[in-house]
Amino acid sequence: MRALRTTSADITPAQAARCAAETHGLDGEPSNLDGERDQNFSLLTSSGARHVLKFVDPADSGAAAVQAAVLRHIASRDPGLPVPRILPARSGADHVRVSIAGVSRELLVIGHLAGRRWPATGAPTPSFADLGALLARLDRALEGFFDPALARELAWDVRRLPSLAAFAGEIEDSRARDAVSDAAAAFERRLNVLNGLRSQAIHGDCHAGNLLVDDTGTAVSGILDFGDMIHAPLVLEPAVSMAEGLSEGIARIGDLAALIGGFARELKLQSAEVDCLFDVIRARLAITILVQAWRRRHDPAGAGALARAAPRAEEALHRLCDAGEAALTASWHEAAGTLPARAALRKRRARFLGAGAELFYREPLQLVRGADVWMFDADGRRYLDVYNNVPHVGHAHPAVVEAIRRQAATLATNTRYLHEAILDYAEQLTSRLPAGLDACLFVNSGSEANDIAWRIAQTATGRRGALIMEHAYHGITDAVTALTPAAGGAGDPRVETLRAPDEAPDLERALAALTGRGLAPAAFFLDSALTSNGILDPRPAWAAQLGAGVRASGALVVADEVQYGLGRSGSHFWGFARRGLEPDIVTLGKPVGNGFPLGVVITRRALLEEFQARCAVFSTFGGNAVAAAAGLAVLEVLERERLMENAQTTGAYFLAKLRELVSRHRAFSAARGAGLLLGLEVVDDLGRPSKPRAQRIVDALAARHGVLTGLDGPGGNVLKLRPPMTFKREHADLAAEAIDAVASAADAAAEPA
Ligand SMILES: Cc1ncc(COP(=O)(O)O)c(C=O)c1O
Missing domain, CATH: 3.30.200.20 (Phosphorylase Kinase; domain 1)
Incomplete structure (x- = not known):
């Protein structure tokens, strides 16, 4: 070659x-x-x-x-x-x-062209934007030039990387060797797309060594060496120049956007071209490393010419990978004015919702439609929803949609007027609860429901202390954040946390700690699904014993059913019943409106009336007629379609499949849960919880298999499998197959952390 x-x-x-x-x-x-x-x-x-x-x-x-x-x-x-x-x-x-x-x-x-070599670092140099613009001008001039000799095979042509990669074994440093092999594999995957891009004669080697600058050092006065010209995809021109800038030590990764911006100013780039930049730059750096490694053995004099460039190329390759393809490509799209619709949406989102607004998945999804257990993105791609519990009876269930539509078209008003729907709904809910839990207060979210429950408990007991589980999540209001160590609420002096189940009960220690601070517990809050604890499913004895101890201390028991309510466990309609707990207050959220905002607090009438006597509580939207219609429809569908039964049988089937995967994959250490709330624990090769590996699995499931899952647990390493209640065996099969495939790749990519 x-x-x-x-x-x-x-x-x-x-x-x-x-x-x-x-x-x-x-x-x-x-x-x-x-x-x-x-x-x-x-x-x-x-x-x-x-x-x-x-x-x-x-x-x-x-x-x-x-x-x-x-x-x-x-x-x-x-x-x-x-x-x-x-x-x-x-x-x-x-x-x-x-x-x-x-x-x-x-x-x-x-x-001979007048000028001098590219200035050393520290001295003024041409801007990368101007350099990009000059390259584009050159390529505009080259457009239409054709000579069959330009189809030649040059080692420096990035498209030769797949054959050069055979020399990877000659790279001594193992990290560099791996990075080069990764670059070659990624490039090979990209090659088809690259070959389909517009091509023309390009200079192909516009690096600082082939450029002259004027006396000021700030303008390019000469482009030299047309000996490496090839007929190739146009995007190789700026990409090679960018890669060479990195290995010559004259450019930093942040400069690449300027070069692309300058290029695009003169010659508009296509979005698909920008998408390829990362892999092409990596490929060129990999080639520098490979050619140097080959020459060290076969052409020592030639290797000398790359003695400085090759280590810099190695460093640049690592830095490029650390910076990440998604972030860099987004910045290049922005510079080139080719932000794809989804990236533009992300940018707009960060602008209006704040850069910290969380997005799922490395490649965030733009979902536009849902139906049953499926969601569809803007390109029409279908995703199996194994994550969302809010669409409890399935996305866009026709009966719920129609109930909402009908009521919204008739009247949407608040609970200060007499209206039957909210009473029907309260009746339906309380009829499914143990006797005594007979009065409801309606709000709009799980957080609000817990906030009110917390106030009711404090009013009833005259106390200010709280008991919660470690890593608990109960919501986002100021008061409830104090009960939510899982999201930054740790350390409130009024709150004591209890150890996760199946460890020695430490209620006595917690009560003593509160007493030590001059406090007594008003309430014990329990997410009956123990989701943020890693989707644990302890024996009923654990919660029954804890509940009895709490009650003996004079505190109220609050069952947070936001996750587990309405039959998700398959065995019980309420999560607290599965746990063997007797609550004084039950709070509901997420699934009850199937997506229509609705939260409920249910307690004993005496407790509610005592609270109402002390505080005027009214929520404008809480319990509005449309929400009530949605809530009623959800209960009807649950029963009509026997979805709790489905949760039990499908859940057991799915759990067995997951356990089988645990037995075969070293990426998994346990599968647990009940009904349609299951957890799959992800570990590294040494058996330690591994959030990075879990994140990669979740990302790959979404991107490669169209299977949506999430993460939870104290270590963020538990795959949360919590689909709509209409999830069937065939869906469990699809999900398990995808998890199997992704786990095989995760096993192969051995990693100790
Ligand atoms: C157990 C639990 N309680 C309360 C909440 C808060 O509900 P919302 O987000 O509707 O305020 C959540 C939300 O994830 C939850 O999982």
Whole structure:
């Protein structure tokens, strides 16, 4: 392959002088110039003119003709571009054939361009935006130039990476070797797309060593060396220049956007071209490392030429990967003005919702439609929803949609007027609860429900202390945040946390700690699903014992059913019943409105009335007629479609499948849960909880298999599988197959952390 091996400089200045005199009538003493394959001399004639004699690599037959034709083409298309001009031979030809020591060579004489080398770091340099713009101008001038010789195979052409990758074994440093192999694999996956992009003649090697700058150092005054020109995808031009800037140590990763922006200013880039940049830049850096590794063994003199570039290329490759493809590509799209619709949406979102607004998945989804257990993105791709419990009876269930539509079309008002729907709903709810839990207060979210429950408990007991589980999540209001160590609420002096189930009960310690601070507990809050504890499913004895102890302490028991209510466990309609807990207050949220905002507090009538007597509680939207219609419809569908039963049978089937996966994959250590709330614990190769691996699995499930899951648990390493209650065996099969495939890849990518 051409250019892998350098060509030795075998022409002497005297031989060069003789040729120049014979063919071009030039006198003067030539001096050697750099050149990896062509051998170049600078010649100052007695008349004061300076020329460059280019003896083209004999292996590159016909190259002189191509270079001459290119330079003429550029000069005619954009005469202002600082490229060398050709000095014709005495015969009038642009290039001539000479014989030196019996070897036939092609000679091309070009005008010397004024300027000096790219300035050292610290000194003023041309801006990367201007450099990008100049490259684009050059490519505009090159457009339409065609010569079959440009289809040649050059080692430096990134498209040769897949064959060069065979030399990866010659790279000594294992991290660099892995990075190069990753780059080669990613590039190979990209190659089809790359080959489909617009192509033309490009310079292909516009790095600082091939550029001259003016006296100020800030403007490019010369573009040299058209010996590596190829016919290739246009995007290779800026990509190669960017990669070379990194390995020459003149550019930082942050400069790449400026170069792309400058390029796009002169020649509009296509979105698909920008998408390829990351892989192409990585590929060029990988090639520098590979060529150096190969030459170290087979061409030591040539390796010397890369002695500084190769380590820098290695470092740049690692830095590029650390910065991440998604973030860099987004910044390049922004610079090029090619932000794809989804990226533009993300940018707009960050602007209006704040950069900290959480998004799921490495490649966030733009979901536009849901139906049953499926969601669809803006491109029409279908995703199996194994995560969302809010659409309890399935996305956009027709019965719920119709109930909401009908009521919204009739009347949407609040609970300060007499209205039957909210009473029907309260009746339906309380009829499903243990006797005594007979009065409801309606709000709009789980957080509000817990906030009110907390106030009721404090009013009823006259106490201010609270007991919660460690890592608990109960919501986002100021009061409830104090009960939510899982989201920044740790450390409130009124709150004591209890250890997760199946460890020795530590209620006594918690009560003593509260007493020590002059407090007594008003309430014990329990998410009956124990979701943020890692989706634990302890024996009923655990909660029953705890509940009895809490009650004995005089505190109220609040069952937070936001996750587990309405039959999700499959075995019980209420999570607290599965736990063996007897609550004083029950709070509901998420699933009850199937997506329509609705939260409920249910307690004993005496407790509610005592609270109402002390505080005027009214929520404008809480319990509005439309919410009531939604809530009623959900209960009806649950029963009609026997969804609790489905949760039990499908859940058991799914759990068995997950347990089978645990037995086969070292990425998993346990599967647990009940009904349609299951957890799959992800570990590293040493069996330790691994959030990064879990995150990669979740991302891959979404991106590659269209299977939506999430993460939870104290270590953030438990796959949360919590689909709509209409999830069936065939869906469990699809999800398990996808998890199996992703886990096989995770197992193969061994990682100790
Ligand atoms: C157990 C539990 N309680 C309360 C909440 C808060 O509900 P909302 O987000 O509707 O305020 C959540 C939400 O995730 C929850 O999981």
